[in-house]
Amino acid sequence: MTALRETTEVVDPVPGADAPHLPQQPDLIQLLTPEGERVEHPDYSVDLSEDELRDLYRDLALVRRWDVEATALQRQGELGIWASLLGQEAAQVGAGRALRDGDMAFPTYREHGVAWTRGVDPLHVMGLFRGVDNGGWDPVATGFNLYTIVIGAQCLHATGYAMGVQRDGAESAVLAFLGDGATSQGEVNEAMIFAASFAAPVVFFCQNNQYAISVPLERQSRVPLYQRAAGFGFPGVRVDGNDVLAVLAVTRAALQAAREGQGPTFIEAFTYRMGAHTTSDDPTRYRLASELEEWKLRDPIARLKAYLSRSGLADQAFFDSVDADGDELAARIRSGTLELADPPGTSMFDHVYAEQTPELAAQRAEFEAYHASFEGGVER
Amino acid sequence: MSTDTLTIGKALNLGLRRAMEDDAKVVLMGEDIGKLGGVFRITDGLQKDFGDDRVVDTPLAEAGILGTAVGLAMRGYRPVCEIQFDGFVFPAYNQIVTQVAKIHARSKGKMAMPIVIRIPFGGGIGAVEHHSESPEAYFAHTAGLKVVAVSNPVDAYWGIQQAIAHPDPIVFLEPKRRYWEKAPVDTDAMPGPLFASRVVRGGDDVTVLAYGPMVKTALQAAEAAAEEGRSLEVIDLRTVSPLDLDPVYESVRRTGRCVVVHEAPVTLGLGAEIAARVTETCFHSLEAPVLRVGGYDTPYPPSKLEEEYLPDLDRVLDAVDRSMGF
Secondary structure, eight states: OOGGGGOOOOOOOOTTTTOTTOOOOTTEEOSBOTTOOBOOOSSOOOOOOHHHHHHHHHHHHHHHHHHHHHHHHHHTTSSSOOOOOTTOHHHHHHHHHHOOTTOEEEOOSOOHHHHHHTTOOHHHHHHHHHTSOSOOSOHHHHTBOOOOOSTTHHHHHHHHHHHHHHHHTOOOOEEEEEETGGGGSHHHHHHHHHHHHTTOSEEEEEEEOSEETTEEGGGTOSSOGGGHHHHHTSOEEEEETTOHHHHHHHHHHHHHHHHTTOOOEEEEEEOOOOSOSSTTOOGGGTSOHHHHHHHHTTOHHHHHHHHHHHTTSOOHHHHHHHHHHHHHHHHHHHHHHHHOOOOOGGGGGTTSOSSOOHHHHHHHHHHHHHHHTSTTOOOO | OOEEEEEHHHHHHHHHHHHHHHOTTEEEEESSOSSSOOTTOTTTTHHHHHOTTTEEEOOSOHHHHHHHHHHHHHTTOEEEEEOSSGGGSGGGHHIIIIIITTHHHHTTTSSOOOOEEEEEEOOOSOOOTTSSOOOHHHHHTSTTOEEEEOOSHHHHHHHHHHHHHSSSOEEEEEEGGGTTOEEEEESSSOOSOSSOOEEEEOOSSEEEEEOTTHHHHHHHHHHHHHHTTOOEEEEEOOEEETTOOHHHHHHHHHHOOEEEEEEEESTTSHHHHHHHHHHHHHGGGOSSOOEEEEEOSSOOOOGGGHHHHSOOHHHHHHHHHHHHHO
16 A cells, blocks of 8 residues: 555645535545445555444444433433544544554544444443543553543654554554644644654544534644645545545555554544534534534445445344444443442542652541541541 | 762763663653763763664654653653753643653553653753753642752762662752762662652751752851851752651751752742641741742843852851741
8 A cells, every 4th residue: 555655745725625514525535425335446445344344334333322322421410521422433433443453542532432442341431431530441451542631642642652662673553543623732743743753653543523622623724634744744644534444444554554664644534523522512602503414414324324235235134233232332331330439539549659659658548547537437 | 899980960871871771671862862962961972872762862842752751651661851951841841740740640550651851950050041940849749740859979870770760750850050060979889769868967956958959058058157156957858759858857856947948939849848847747846937048939030140049058047047046
């Protein structure tokens, strides 16, 4: 796959040319149209078995069902907040399924779909949003770092990790997730500079969902985001982020190039945040309902369903079974979330340092003594 | 036993070299640390001997240095980051405070952050703005970081090795105006733990606390006070976070008086924290309030004024006089 290496030419910036409502984008890599038609691309292809295609559908549908359940649980007061991935399922599942064992992903706080592909227990993600911890999964065992909430900070971690992979002589690649807003952060730009200068095996996967909370892409960039890569000296590509097949193909190619020592790639997955930024947000204050309606026509799950149905790869029984699996998953997430126990108060002292300081040990003891001082004091 | 007379700068250089020999995972990162050997030559010759994968001339971006160090640490490396001057650490402040300091806790101990952040700190070298600052309180205020400040070649040689071997992130403050101070260093005998204060001069009348570049100033003050018949006990704190104050409490219980000296501004500086703790612990032994001698609450001034700004022998003795006057 050499095409990736040749897509760095910069076109003249035309402000507004990539406004999300424009349906035709010649530079958009697509293998599955919004109508569910399979199309070919000169540079990218995927060769998936029928089972693999159905599995991708199952991933998308289950991740969306999880998201719906989590939103409901937040509304019912069982989560402090939830960052919905609605509309971005294909971008996340496609990118996540492009990873291999031994690869490492560095997510933001919205990559539940990637977490799913890495085998992270959804309840460990729910724990973060319920407030019992900062993410209970093992980042090393899963190859999926803990969520990083400061915008863009993880791009440098991914780059440094990739520099470590280089020093180890390992055949692994690193996938750094970021959003459109993050591309304005200095640290993200520093990450791309370090990655380029050291030819680190890292791929920057930017989900351009058109909004940084309320601020539209036009405030972050005058040029299409993927064209930024040229300035750093590595390839940038734009893929239809609602096309799971294209995302998978493009991300696989970029990760493989990284593994082979060809350095970083910037992938702009062009998508849309169909829900609010988080459950605390109200998107009606800053975007039109008609825009959302347009994007619903490009729904990532509907198009794969249409393709599978039309091509006879799946029948109604299959879709019913996926729905049933979704309901079962949702029930498990619901009951599991309600059962997540509050952590003991003393736990906040326990991992501040690898080697506890006498000062903090004393504070921990004071905390315990204080709570024990109440009549019938309970152990914290 | 092998003893050489070394400057603080050379002791750091030899300590780094030995740490790199002892552990192949140690990687030095920073601006101009390779061929040039750093603007203070602390890494002189290391890239030639260990290669540019282990002594990395980075792009000119401090957040980039610290952020990639985080990733390297996650991959099992032990990065040692050089920040060229104290005032240039702030572009990296986000990474240090929101990431380096918190990842061990965030991961419930599954990811360690054995990163050393070397910073030449403090004034007195006649520099332009941003080259003379004392940012230790910012880092000491951040849970998850440890902060040490060395004052002499022995602690420089051994302390940098101890810091690199330690599992937690450490801000390692080097007294830049004392880089050229010399002392004999026994390179076979480790002088004790990293996070421990040390009585460097015994005395009975007033306990004087200092760290980093102010230890020498405190010792000069003690020398001068002795000529006037006053006996100052000087303690080199050595570690700023965690603080090791047991030797301080023991001392203050004898002297009843305590003066804390640092270059950083006094308001909310280390002296404020130490005064609170000494008061809480030694209240009934105190003959005078704990007094602080430090920089003023101004931006670090242009160099023609720095002698007025920095604590010196006379200002320490003035505080000793005020303490004795209570």
